[in-house]
Amino acid sequence: xxxxxxxDFDLANTLGSGQFFRYEQRQGWYYVVTKNKVxxxxxxGNKLYYEGVSARFIxxxxxxxxxxxxxxxRLKQDPVLARAxxxxxxxxxxxxxxxECTLAFLCSQxxxxxxxxxxxxxxxxxxxxxxxxxxxKTHTTPPxxxxxxxxxxxxxALGYRAKYVYExxxxxxxxxxxxLRALPYEKAKQKLLELPGIxxxxxDCILLFSLDFTEAFPVDVxxxxxxxxxxxxxxxxxxxxxxxxRQRWGKMAGYAQQYLYHARRTQ
DNA sequence: GACCAGGAATTGG
DNA sequence: CCAATTCATGGT
Numbered sequence: 001x002x003x004x005x006x007x008d009f010d011l012a013n014t015l016g017s018g019q020f021f022r023y024e025q026r027q028g029w030y031y032v033v034t035k036n037k038v039x040x041x042x043x044x045g046n047k048l049y050y051e052g053v054s055a056r057f058i059x060x061x062x063x064x065x066x067x068x069x070x071x072x073x074r075l076k077q078d079p080v081l082a083r084a085x086x087x088x089x090x091x092x093x094x095x096x097x098x099x100e101c102t103l104a105f106l107c108s109q110x111x112x113x114x115x116x117x118x119x120x121x122x123x124x125x126x127x128x129x130x131x132x133x134x135x136x137k138t139h140t141t142p143p144x145x146x147x148x149x150x151x152x153x154x155x156x157a158l159g160y161r162a163k164y165v166y167e168x169x170x171x172x173x174x175x176x177x178x179x180l181r182a183l184p185y186e187k188a189k190q191k192l193l194e195l196p197g198i199x200x201x202x203x204d205c206i207l208l209f210s211l212d213f214t215e216a217f218p219v220d221v222x223x224x225x226x227x228x229x230x231x232x233x234x235x236x237x238x239x240x241x242x243x244x245x246r247q248r249w250g251k252m253a254g255y256a257q258q259y260l261y262h263a264r265r266t267q
Numbered sequence: 268g269a270c271c272a273g274g275a276a277t278t279g280g
Numbered sequence: 281c282c283a284a285t286t287c288a289t290g291g292t
Contacts, residue, residue: 018287109288115276116287159274164289199289220287237268238288261287 002055004048008068010090011043017262019209020094021104021117022124026136033124034061035097036140038133052133063092071255080230081256084263093258094209098177100141101210102195105202106165107158115157122156123147123165144169164197171195177211185213200239208254217245217253226264 015023015030022033029040039052041062050058059065072089076082085091096104107119120141127142127149147153147169153162172195180188188211192203204218219227219242227241236244249256 105287108286110273110286111275111288112277112286114278118276157275159276160272160289161274163273197289201288205287218287221285222287265287 001049001051002058004050004055004059004064005046006043006048006062006064007046008072008090009043009046009048009062009064009092010088011041011048011062013088013090013262014062014092014094017088017091017258018113018265019205019258020096021113021120022100022141024136031133031136031138033138033141035100036129036131038131038136038138038140040134040136060095063095066092068092071252075249075252075256075259078256080226081259084259088259088262091258091262093214093254095212096210097141098180098206098210099144099172099174101206102168102172102177102198102202103141103165105205105209106168106197107161108205109161109197109199109202111161119156119158119161123153126152126156143174144172161197167196168198181211185215188213189216200242204242208257214254215246215251217242217249217257219245220261222261222264223257226260 011030024031029042031038031040037053039050039058041048041050041058072085076085103123104116104120107116124139124141127146128139130139147165150162150166153166156162158165180191185207188207189203192198192206201218201220204216207213208216208218219238224238224241227244232241232244245253245257
């Protein structure tokens with residue numbers, strides 16, 4: 001078992017803020033499945049205990065190597081954000097695997113978190129590899145190439161999303177995702193939007209949660225509510241609202257989004 | 268730009 | 281129990 005020092009970090013709220021779905025709480029531990037790895041972590045104050053992966057991996061995955069004091073200081077100038085940050089001070093953006101993130105947010109469209117978790121578990125059961133870690137039985141997330149049976153996908157309760165997952169899985173690879181990192185935000189987004197089932201919102205989620213584009217500002221129904229309640233009076237399209245977020249918060253728009261989203265949802 | 272179907276499951280009354 | 285809602289997209 002390893003232990004890490006962590007400040008400005010809240011494991012429970014970071015995992016539970018709707019950016020990630022493949023985790024489960026059991027006996028005080030959070031069991032996390034990402035790609036072909038399984039680990040468990042438990043937080044006590046500023047100590048993070050973990051097993052199953054290296055310190056290097058977990059530090060990167062949880063974003064513990066990112067300095068949040070500057071981010072929070074800047075965002076706190078905004079009164080609405082100040083309240084959200086005070087409430088969820090340890091909220092961080094994870095660094096997910098791009099394909100896993102794409103799969104998750106293809107499932108997420110017009111759905112709810114419980115169902116998304118179910119979809120991802122069913123997909124992993126059908127196409128992934130069985131693994132047991134400390135008595136926790138689960139399945140790894142299948143790579144794009146493994147998801148090659150549309151009929152089997154349809155049995156994962158995806159509804160009309162099954163064809164999007166199938167088509168996108170056929171077209172992407174880890175290599176292509178890696179290339180996106182080198183592009184500017186707009187270009188990377190443009191590439192993602194070419195894929196079936198990926199629109200503005202899902203593209204921004206992938207860019208923010210897995211490709212380090214912190215200027216991405218995904219606008220879902222909750223962010224739309226926050227913006228209309230606090231920031232914009234006139235009727236704007238979702239695309240205009242996303243642009244508003246990027247213009248207002250720049251490279252920190254993604255962080256702002258996460259605080260606002262979680263605070264509004266738990267309100 | 269406005270409207271609507273896509274599928275299934277959870278939430279709310 | 282039934283209706284509304286759910287981290288949207290693509291087509292018309």
